[in-house]
Amino acid sequence: MQNVHTHVWEEHLHLAPFFVKEAELSRGYPLDMTVRYADFMSDNACFERVVVLGAKARLNGIWVPDDYLAAFVAQAPGKLYGFAGCDPTQSGYLDELRRAAEDLRLSGVKMMPMYAGFDPRDPRCDPVYAYCQSRGLPILFHTGTTFNRQAPLAFSRPWLWDDVAIRYPELRMVLAHVGHPFCEECLVVIRKHPHVYADISALFYRPWQFYNMLVAAQEYKVTHKLLFGTDYPFATAQESIEGLRQANRVVGNSGLPYITDATVEGILHRDAFALLGISS
Numbered sequence: 001m002q003n004v005h006t007h008v009w010e011e012h013l014h015l016a017p018f019f020v021k022e023a024e025l026s027r028g029y030p031l032d033m034t035v036r037y038a039d040f041m042s043d044n045a046c047f048e049r050v051v052v053l054g055a056k057a058r059l060n061g062i063w064v065p066d067d068y069l070a071a072f073v074a075q076a077p078g079k080l081y082g083f084a085g086c087d088p089t090q091s092g093y094l095d096e097l098r099r100a101a102e103d104l105r106l107s108g109v110k111m112m113p114m115y116a117g118f119d120p121r122d123p124r125c126d127p128v129y130a131y132c133q134s135r136g137l138p139i140l141f142h143t144g145t146t147f148n149r150q151a152p153l154a155f156s157r158p159w160l161w162d163d164v165a166i167r168y169p170e171l172r173m174v175l176a177h178v179g180h181p182f183c184e185e186c187l188v189v190i191r192k193h194p195h196v197y198a199d200i201s202a203l204f205y206r207p208w209q210f211y212n213m214l215v216a217a218q219e220y221k222v223t224h225k226l227l228f229g230t231d232y233p234f235a236t237a238q239e240s241i242e243g244l245r246q247a248n249r250v251v252g253n254s255g256l257p258y259i260t261d262a263t264v265e266g267i268l269h270r271d272a273f274a275l276l277g278i279s280s
């Protein structure tokens with residue numbers, strides 16, 4: 001199994017206190033956002049390969065430096081693959097991106113349009129997309145809602161990436177969290193673009209929404225575009241896997257359609273790294 005969505009940070013160095021406080025809305029109770037290497041590795045023991053995301057969004061006080069991320073993933077080469085954060089509202093973002101890819105050898109890019117306050121169609125993103133497309137670097141985007149008061153929902157809608165994918169047809173993109181709660185909007189975007197995927201991280205704790213998303217994915221025949229991720233430390237591997245395998249619990253005797261085993265195990269065992277072209 002592979003995990004395409006995890007986070008690392010030094011909470012007090014890289015996250016503003018107001019961001020940590022607002023994160024309580026994520027699960028509805030205070031979260032321990034501390035990430036320790038040993039705990040991280042133990043939670044991810046069941047995965048052969050793991051994407052570890054950087055995060056840069058000055059607007060919301062989030063800044064995980066590329067060097068920190070590179071040092072973290074260097075502790076487990078061949079298992080951990082870092083995606084550098086990129087905030088195109090900040091000066092020097094292109095130099096940072098090139099350094100992350102060419103000097104630090106990070107494997108992809110993470111962008112957070114709504115947290116950082118930019119539209120993914122913003123012209124400042126074009127050099128990032130062109131660079132990543134030409135070098136075969138995948139970009140994982142936060143899509144869908146969040147808990148931060150300062151993060152504009154307008155930049156979270158999955159349909160915004162339709163325009164990006166039309167203009168950059170070879171760019172590998174992952175739309176995180178299936179753009180919740182705009183999941184169907186996300187599914188129709190990934191259906192029409194061969195290299196655009198969605199990850200199902202952090203959705204199982206809304207079982208009704210999660211179930212409906214999976215049914216819609218089956219009906220649109222896009223389950224092969226869904227990738228597995230946990231969003232650690234927001235959720236653990238075990239609860240994420242169990243949440244997926246128990247997605248039919250809400251059906252009961254209702255006669256509602258079932259999520260098939262092929263859908264569930266397909267998501268869990270998909271070779272996301274091959275699809276995204278992550279090699280080093």
Ligand SMILES: [Zn+2]
Pocket residue numbers: 005007231
């Ligand atoms: Zn996340």
